[in-house]
Amino acid sequence: MLIFEDIEIRQGDFALRANLSIEAGLKVSVIGPSGAGKSTLLSALGGFVPISSGRILWNNEDITHTAPAARPLAMVFQDSNLFPHLTVAHNVGLGLKPNLKLTADETARVATALARVGLEGFSGRKPAALSGGQQSRVALARVLLRDKPIMVLDEPFAALGPALRVEMLSLVAEIAQERGLTVLMVTHDPKDARQLDGSTVLVADGVAHEPVLTGPFLDAPPEALRKYLGS
C-alpha cells in the first residue's frame, strides 16, 4: 500500500495537498487540468520535490526522506531520457549501474529486459536510429531492469501516435500484471486512462484525491475535469 498521509507540497505560490492510499498492484491514472500539480505529485513521490508536511509510506515504511535512488519506484518520462551517444544496451544498463561496468550476469539481464519489450537485436543501436515507439520501449526496459515495485510514468507516450500509444499502454499493462507492479501514470487523455483500466486520481484545485474506479469516474466526470476534457 502506498500512502500519501496529510501531504502538502509547495512550489513557489503553488500548493498541493494529498491524503490518499493506493493498494499495491493497482494501476492508477493521474488526471487533471494543466498546471493542477500532477507532475508535482509524482516528483514528490520520486523524491525530486520536497514535501512541506506529511509522510509518504510504502508498505508501512516511511520513505518521505529516502534518497530518490533508494525509493521503491522507477520513472518513465515523456522524452524517454535516452543518452544519444550511448547504445540501446548502455542506455538500459545505466538503470543498473551508472558507470556501466556491468558483470556478465548484468549484461544478460539487459538482454532479457530488451527482449521483453520487443527489442531483441537492437542493443547496439543508438537512439537516433530508433523510432519513437522503440525509444519508449528502451525507456521501459530500463525501468524493468531496476526491478522496483512501483512504476511511475509522466505522460510517457504523449509524443507517439494513437495506435502506438495503445500498443505501448498494453505492454505497460502486461508487464505490470506479470510483475504485480503498482502503476501511477499521468495522462491528458481519458482514452489512455480507460485503457489502463484500474483507478483514477483526480488532481484539481490544489488537491490530489483518493483513487476511484476509472470507468465510472470518466462516465460522469466532476465539474473540475469536464471543462478540461471538453465534455
Ligand SMILES: Nc1ncnc2c1ncn2[C@@H]1O[C@H](COP(=O)(O)OP(=O)(O)OP(=O)(O)O)[C@@H](O)[C@H]1O
Ligand atoms: N519549480 C517551480 N517553482 C514554482 N512553481 C512551480 C515549479 N514547478 C511547477 N510549478 C507550478 O506548480 C504548479 C503545478 O505544476 P505541475 O507541472 O505539477 O502541473 P501538471 O498538472 O503536471 O501540469 P501539466 O498537465 O500542464 O503538465 C503549476 O502552477 C506550476 O506553475
